[in-house]
Structure formats: C-alpha cells, structure tokens
Amino acid sequence: MSSMLQEEGAQDDVQVTWADQQNINHFAKLNTAMSDMEEAYEEKKKEREYLEDLEMELELADEEDAVRYKIGDAFIHMSLETAQERLTNDKSELVADIEGLKTEMDSLQTEMEKLKKLLYARFGKSINLEK
Numbered sequence: 001m002s003s004m005l006q007e008e009g010a011q012d013d014v015q016v017t018w019a020d021q022q023n024i025n026h027f028a029k030l031n032t033a034m035s036d037m038e039e040a041y042e043e044k045k046k047e048r049e050y051l052e053d054l055e056m057e058l059e060l061a062d063e064e065d066a067v068r069y070k071i072g073d074a075f076i077h078m079s080l081e082t083a084q085e086r087l088t089n090d091k092s093e094l095v096a097d098i099e100g101l102k103t104e105m106d107s108l109q110t111e112m113e114k115l116k117k118l119l120y121a122r123f124g125k126s127i128n129l130e131k
Helices: 002-012 018-060 080-126
Strands: 067-071 074-078
Antiparallel strands (some): 067 074
C-alpha cells in the first residue's frame, strides 16, 4: 500500500522543464484558437441556415416586386432574380468558409491530441488538459 502511495507521490513531483512549459503554453494557445474557431463555426452554420430560409422565402416571392437585400448594415432594393443570384453567391462563399474552418479545426485537434499524449505521458494525472 505504501509503495502505491510513493508511486503516486512520485508522479505528482515531476519537475516541469522549460520544454514542458513550452508544450503546455502551446496547448493552451491551440485550445484558445479551437474555442474561437468553434464559435465562428457555429455562427457561420447559423448564417447558412438563415440563407437557406431566405432562399425558400424568395422562391415564394412575386417576381415583379423589388426585394430588400441586406448588405452589411443596409438594405438594398433589387430585383428578385438579382437577389437570388446574390444569395447563391453568398451561400457558396459561406459554405467554403465553413469547410475551411472545419479543416483548420481538424488540424488543430490533431496537433492538440499529439500534445495531450506527450503531456499526459510526462505528467499523468497531475495535469488536466480537458476543456
């Protein structure tokens, strides 16, 4: 029993080297970047849903009426056809942004997993790298 306590105590007394601290700091930066990207990803997904809803609404609109289309903080009057073209372009740009964010998030996740393995191997239960 006392040997188990000594082993656990020995693991708690691991000295943190400069390289270890650099790895911990790098993990923290990656974790922060991941949180920011997750937030941006969710916002872009919501925006895509709004554009899909708008697309359905424009299908029901009368072709002769002018459509108010939001650009930045202003609404511009344009024809239904122009609004639909613009919506298609905006939606495709947004989908590309979402895919780019997902790729970056996957890359960050891979790098974070490598650091987690390294740091958990070094510090065991003495370090918490979960959100």
